[in-house]
Amino acid sequence: MFDLSKLVNLNYLMLKYSQNKKELNNVIINYHPQNIDNYYQDVLPTKLTIAEFILNDEIKKNIENDLKNIFDKIKSNLFQTKKQVANLENIDIKKKKKYIPQDKIDDLLKQIMKSIPEKAFIIKTDNISMVLTQYYKIKQELGDLNNIDNKLVFKPKTIMYDVLSTVYNIEKDINKANNYAQEKFIKPFKVDLYGQSNRDFLKNAYYDPISNKLVLGSVFNLSTQEVINASNDTDVVIHELGHKLLDNLRPGYIDNRFHFESGAVHEAFGDIMAFLSAASDPNIQKYIQDNKIDLTKTNILSQIAEYFGKTIYTNIKQTKELLNNNPYMLPDELSKIKDERPVRDISESFEYKKYSDLKKEEKEVHLQSKSLSNAFYKAFINFYNDNKDKYSLNEVVDRFYNIFIKGTKISNPATTTIPEFMKSIIIADILFNNSQLTSYLVKSANENKIFQNLNINDILNEINNSRNLKVGDLYSILNKQNNDANKFKEELKEAILKILKNYSLDFDYLSIDDISVSIVPGFNGGINIELTYRYPKSIKLKSKDYPVYGGGIFVFDNKMNLIYSYIEKINEQKVKDMQDYANIIYK
């Protein structure tokens, strides 16, 4: 039996029943990251068509009728004696001369109907090089003020502009992050620009580590009757990209999903990246300058996802549905919402509390992320305001972004708390940026109770003490010519195990199989050694055991001096907290 579904050009039918059809001449795009997606492979000569397909009951009926007609034509054609080629605009029946029983056709009809996505953008084009030309134009427009007549361009005007500016923003940020990390650490990933591949229309944007995809969903604004795509909002795009970047640098944070604060750091990471990205946008810089914006109060930089938030917060019913599984705020806070507003505002002060001090309804990662993102934001703004005559906003972004990525690279590889993470950013500033930002970061972290009146000397002492760790055995292994990769790894692990056991009696229980070690590029020609170890206790969920991991990091400069080390001590409370959070999220 031949594949009947191949006879039906579903793309044609979807386009026929699409709305908001835009036919554009001389502007052609064929960009879609999931090229495997059949709906984007069709080709139409000389022009570009973009259309929005939304499957409703009426369209379902229409398509079903069309399909029935097509199949009837095929059937009648099968009994024709004359050799002929039928060109029925959407079928090709040249070689098909077999009898097809009706029940097979009914079956197929059902299958095809099932396979139609609820929402899709249909893009047809014939010229990929034109797409690239267009992409360069958008790059210019976003990157160069001269071309845009003083207009803000962060809110795109067309679907195509959307697609291209999203790709541009992602590309720009990845280049920066790789640069600061001094390592190309970002692995390839997919971007689903409209959430259609997962049928996630009318869903929030998210990063899916399993399919390695940023999904930028869409939301329908009831009051304006507009569909707003998450890819319209650079904040949303960069926030999701932040999850992806952090997951590549610190996969442990998502792997150990019962560790609440690792999740909160993930959310803060995305928001911090989003605001740094906005602050480096020349259009936004000009806007801030021209309008003399006070950056200490709520403003265009501090408001995260202002465009997307408009839709979310205009429609309370839908908001509640959206927030049901992925809440951004407490239920009583939600009930107060009346206006359009950004999803989060990181200029609002927010105090850190230990996990064990949080009430049950406060145990939400986006909410608790705000102590970290606000501390980082305050340090940024205070530094900028104090150094306005010395540095442009761009130069300040450069400094903060740099130590933000470097700090991440020297953070605990297994899990992290907000204070731990903040401290690694400060330590990166001390080690790699002459402590230029340290006093600002320490001050705002103390204000937000991330630290209990910590002072800079405490941190300097900690760094100095960490250099005394006895790592002599590592040198002989690293210096030895060893061509056997497996043997090298074993020797390295044994040396690390010995270091751990010397470090604390708590590690007596550890065996070689309980640890994993990796060597990654460090800074300025040095190396970092990252380690994770298994805790003696695990957590239990539905009679299944989930291991708990701790981590450590050794930072060597290019002369192989140990310039910083950190080893997480066994912490009973961590296991208790993870057990509690596991019970909450898998109740």
Ligand SMILES: [Zn+2]
């Ligand atoms: Zn997020």
